[in-house]
Amino acid sequence: MVAYMDHKNLANETIDEARASEIADGVHRVLDGIAEAEAKAGRKAGEVRLLAATKTRDVGEIMAAIDAGVRMIGENRPQEVDVKVAGLTARCAERGFALGTAAAGDAGDDAPTPLPFHLIGQLQSNKINKVLPYVTTIESVDNLSLAQKVSRRAEARGITVGVLLEVNESGEESKSGCAPDAAADLAAAVAALPGIRLEGLMTIGAHVHDEATIRRGFAHLRETRDALLASGDAALAGCRELSMGMTHDMAIAIDEGSTVVRVGTAIFGERAFI
Numbered sequence: 001m002v003a004y005m006d007h008k009n010l011a012n013e014t015i016d017e018a019r020a021s022e023i024a025d026g027v028h029r030v031l032d033g034i035a036e037a038e039a040k041a042g043r044k045a046g047e048v049r050l051l052a053a054t055k056t057r058d059v060g061e062i063m064a065a066i067d068a069g070v071r072m073i074g075e076n077r078p079q080e081v082d083v084k085v086a087g088l089t090a091r092c093a094e095r096g097f098a099l100g101t102a103a104a105g106d107a108g109d110d111a112p113t114p115l116p117f118h119l120i121g122q123l124q125s126n127k128i129n130k131v132l133p134y135v136t137t138i139e140s141v142d143n144l145s146l147a148q149k150v151s152r153r154a155e156a157r158g159i160t161v162g163v164l165l166e167v168n169e170s171g172e173e174s175k176s177g178c179a180p181d182a183a184a185d186l187a188a189a190v191a192a193l194p195g196i197r198l199e200g201l202m203t204i205g206a207h208v209h210d211e212a213t214i215r216r217g218f219a220h221l222r223e224t225r226d227a228l229l230a231s232g233d234a235a236l237a238g239c240r241e242l243s244m245g246m247t248h249d250m251a252i253a254i255d256e257g258s259t260v261v262r263v264g265t266a267i268f269g270e271r272a273f274i
């Protein structure tokens with residue numbers, strides 16, 4: 001068990017009104033920021049989707065974000081998915097949302113609204129089965145061996161799981177992700193696997209102050225995606241998403257073509273635990 005999970009009951013569903021309104025303010029601020037960045041970049045309103053990065057947040061905090069307009073969430077650790085998923089699923093259902101349903105699967109007027117659930121942190125192969133029943137997309141696949149294992153386990157369950165290929169555009173050693181020059185071949189190999197739908201690429205912005213450096217990584221991810229789409233490989237036709245941009249580099253990422261921004265701190269405040 002991760003140590004911080006001993007300090008905080010992540011299954012807790014009750015938060016006070018002050019905390020709920022703090023989170024609602026955060027969501028509204030971030031949604032406004034996305035709209036503003038879209039407009040500045042000359043992009044269509046609503047093109048960029050917000051994923052709330054919910055690590056270290058409890059069920060009550062996450063539901064407050066959903067009540068304020070969040071429509072996609074992402075967890076980093078399979079253990080956290082495990083602790084929260086029952087409460088989240090039940091509270092979402094009460095509000096007419098189907099947690100962990102891909103946005104594509106629509107069925108009728110009374111069907112609940114899909115609320116995609118992503119895994120955005122590193123995934124060890126022995127934890128794949130822990131998350132597969134719940135997550136719509138795994139954003140953090142960065143090698144073929146892991147992709148093959150996800151593929152086999154998804155096939156065994158008779159499901160298809162969304163995958164983003166994580167690319168380490170900054171080259172920072174602390175980060176996971178494949179090397180940028182390996183991304184194209186790896187994406188083609190991953191897309192060819194059964195049980196997997198390659199939906200796009202993901203990166204974490206360079207941890208530096210220099211905006212040009214951050215921007216270069218995001219631009220390179222977009223160029224890689226564009227080259228994959230132009231390759232003519234039918235298995236790559238759905239590789240459209242660019243998951244890039246967090247609290248501090250969201251506007252730059254949107255300017256460089258991001259389709260999903262993953263935001264935690266700007267919604268929920270500073271994390272007490274990493």
Ligand SMILES: *Cc1c(COP(=O)(O)O)cnc(C)c1O
Nearest residue numbers: 053120246247262263264265266
């Ligand atoms: C925590 C996390 C985020 C959100 O980071 P903030 O700076 O809190 O917005 C985004 N992506 C990943 C992979 C994360 O682990």
